[in-house]
Amino acid sequence: MILMPSETSLTQSNPLILDSLPDLSPSDGGCPRRARLQIDLMLLAIEALYLGGAEEMLAVSKDLELESIIKNRVALWLMRNTNPLRRYTQRRSLTMMEAKALVAIACNMARKLTATIRQLLLDSQQLRSRNIPLNQHLPLAEYLERFRAHFRSRMNPKRSLVAAYDSDDKLNELALNLLSNLLFCTGTAGMQRFWVSLFDGEVE
Amino acid sequence: MTIRRQYSLPNCTLVLEGLSDGSSASQLDTRPVLSILMSAECYVTGLGEPLSGGREFFESLVRVVSSYAQEFMSGVHYPDRYGPNLGMVQLHRIDGNLHRLTVLPTETGSQTQIDQKTELSAKVDLTTVQLFDLVEAIDQFFADTQTLPELSLQLTPISKRYVKSAEPLAKRSLPAVVGVSSLALAAMAFFLVPVPEVQRPRDPVPQPNAGGQNLGTPTPAGSGSPNPNPTPEADGLLPRTQTPNAESSSPTPSPAPQSDASPLATPQSNTSPETTPSPVSEGLASPEAAAVPITDPGEIELLKGKLSQQIDGVVKNKPPVDAELVYRVSVAQDGAIVGYKSENSAAVDTSETPLSELLYKPVGSRPPAEPLADFRVVFAPDGNVQVTPW
Numbered sequence: 001m002i003l004m005p006s007e008t009s010l011t012q013s014n015p016l017i018l019d020s021l022p023d024l025s026p027s028d029g030g031c032p033r034r035a036r037l038q039i040d041l042m043l044l045a046i047e048a049l050y051l052g053g054a055e056e057m058l059a060v061s062k063d064l065e066l067e068s069i070i071k072n073r074v075a076l077w078l079m080r081n082t083n084p085l086r087r088y089t090q091r092r093s094l095t096m097m098e099a100k101a102l103v104a105i106a107c108n109m110a111r112k113l114t115a116t117i118r119q120l121l122l123d124s125q126q127l128r129s130r131n132i133p134l135n136q137h138l139p140l141a142e143y144l145e146r147f148r149a150h151f152r153s154r155m156n157p158k159r160s161l162v163a164a165y166d167s168d169d170k171l172n173e174l175a176l177n178l179l180s181n182l183l184f185c186t187g188t189a190g191m192q193r194f195w196v197s198l199f200d201g202e203v204e
Numbered sequence: 205m206t207i208r209r210q211y212s213l214p215n216c217t218l219v220l221e222g223l224s225d226g227s228s229a230s231q232l233d234t235r236p237v238l239s240i241l242m243s244a245e246c247y248v249t250g251l252g253e254p255l256s257g258g259r260e261f262f263e264s265l266v267r268v269v270s271s272y273a274q275e276f277m278s279g280v281h282y283p284d285r286y287g288p289n290l291g292m293v294q295l296h297r298i299d300g301n302l303h304r305l306t307v308l309p310t311e312t313g314s315q316t317q318i319d320q321k322t323e324l325s326a327k328v329d330l331t332t333v334q335l336f337d338l339v340e341a342i343d344q345f346f347a348d349t350q351t352l353p354e355l356s357l358q359l360t361p362i363s364k365r366y367v368k369s370a371e372p373l374a375k376r377s378l379p380a381v382v383g384v385s386s387l388a389l390a391a392m393a394f395f396l397v398p399v400p401e402v403q404r405p406r407d408p409v410p411q412p413n414a415g416g417q418n419l420g421t422p423t424p425a426g427s428g429s430p431n432p433n434p435t436p437e438a439d440g441l442l443p444r445t446q447t448p449n450a451e452s453s454s455p456t457p458s459p460a461p462q463s464d465a466s467p468l469a470t471p472q473s474n475t476s477p478e479t480t481p482s483p484v485s486e487g488l489a490s491p492e493a494a495a496v497p498i499t500d501p502g503e504i505e506l507l508k509g510k511l512s513q514q515i516d517g518v519v520k521n522k523p524p525v526d527a528e529l530v531y532r533v534s535v536a537q538d539g540a541i542v543g544y545k546s547e548n549s550a551a552v553d554t555s556e557t558p559l560s561e562l563l564y565k566p567v568g569s570r571p572p573a574e575p576l577a578d579f580r581v582v583f584a585p586d587g588n589v590q591v592t593p594w
Contacts, residue, residue: 024361121333125301177300180332181277187336189343189357193277199361200278 030093040083
């Protein structure tokens with residue numbers, strides 16, 4: 001008897017979608033610095049995968065009934081700018097609900113892009129094993145180029161962490177790491193795994 | 205009836221076989237609960253034989269893979285985040301894209317028919333996509349409430365206390381190393397800078413000693429030799445302590461005959477003619493002993509002129525002497541009068557002699573055996589001074 005477990009779908013409009021994410025409160029109540037950084041970078045990688053990704057984020061937020069948290073484009077922009085590396089970084093932290101909403105959006109979009117993400121990762125693996133430069137592969141080169149452009153235009157080059165990514169190779173590596181992380185977000189428990197990983201080593 | 209559950213993904217297939225204990229599921233249930241695991245097999249592409257084992261193997265696999273997935277996403281390394289690892293299955297990061305899955309053989313203690321299969325340890329390097337498929341197969345198993353319901357996905361972030369940064373040790377220790385080495389460099393640089401010699405604080409302490417020394421050799425008292433470290437105390441103290449000492453005619457031979465301020469030579473020559481002025485006798489003795497006399501006539505002539513000039517400069521302001529005074533005078537090459545000796549009784553008896561002012565005062569050190577020329581100096585009562593080579 002072979003039975004496939006039914007997949008839980010995140011695309012269902014579920015106002016309680018955020019309930020699947022546990023409340024993990026670090027010491028100061030707000031979202032940890034690394035979490036804010038990582039969420040924004042993951043969204044940045046999605047934008048690099050997907051032209052019009054920023055608009056899509058608002059649409060997904062509507063689909064997931066997260067409008068009460070992400071009211072409009074500016075609100076989304078302000079939330080993403082809690083990333084400390086941004087040029088226009090916000091001083092305020094990210095609330096738990098806002099962080100959950102962004103994680104839900106990222107995982108939802110990642111799941112839609114599962115095929116693309118898998119293919120890019122498999123291709124990059126093959127290119128590396130044959131010692132072929134990554135930019136020889138058109139879809140991969142496009143993703144990497146867009147990611148580099150997004151990163152450079154939005155991150156503050158005066159921050160030492162940003163300055164460390166001073167070469168194309170380093171940014172490519174970051175982009176591929178984010179792609180791997182996005183792949184893990186596409187899984188059955190991807191959203192929970194992503195959410196919990198943001199707080200690793202941050203809670204009491 | 206054996207229940208078989210399979211979770212298939214492109215690179216990984218997880219197959220569980222077991223039995224239902226029949227306690228909870230009704231017979232009408234089309235999908236009974238698998239509650240007793242008999243065997244677990246994990247097919248991974250690139251690995252010929254499946255990884256297989258019993259419950260122990262499966263629990264270890266599930267725990268390790270789940271933990272490693274969290275570590276992969278957060279970058280925080282903490283191997284025992286879900287309890288102590290049973291040790292059968294291990295996952296290690298080789299690089300960003302390769303992850304080594306190792307299955308160790310079971311210990312001989314738990315020998316069951318199923319466990320024997322895993323005695324062949326397996327090792328496989330998974331790419332990130334393969335790792336994800338393994339994680340996803342396990343997550344699907346967790347999501348399946350009809351298979352081993354007591355095993356469920358438990359994700360908790362690890363505490364701050366257990367965080368070992370994902371950064372390598374070298375990177376973390378870099379700031380400390382830079383700090384320590386710069387401190388060491390600074391210390392070395394300061395070590396090379398010479399220690400400034402602090403001489404000031406020494407002055408007040410040995411001041412009484414210096415006064416004591418001056419009792420014997422009252423050189424600084426005179427106007428001719430300036431005190432190198434004048435202090436108010438010394439100025440007030442030294443003349444008082446010295447003067448009585450000098451007049452008490454201490455027989456201590458003074459290497460430096462006194463200047464006009466303290467006419468030391470005079471009382472000495474008065475009171476004890478025999479021991480008289482040791483400098484004089486020394487000045488004369490030394491040329492005989494060690495110093496070579498100056499024999500060059502031209503040089504002697506030159507020195508004679510110098511000596512006459514010196515004596516004339518002193519004598520002309522003085523009253524003429526009562527009787528003829530004869531001295532033997534030793535002159536160094538530069539014309540300095542280094543010693544003299546009375547040669548007749550009148551000279552011995554005379555309390556004042558113009559030569560005493562002309563005597564060379566040793567501020568530096570003269571060479572011990574420098575060549576000397578001896579002259580006979582005669583002060584006549586009529587005021588004439590006659591200088592002739594000895």
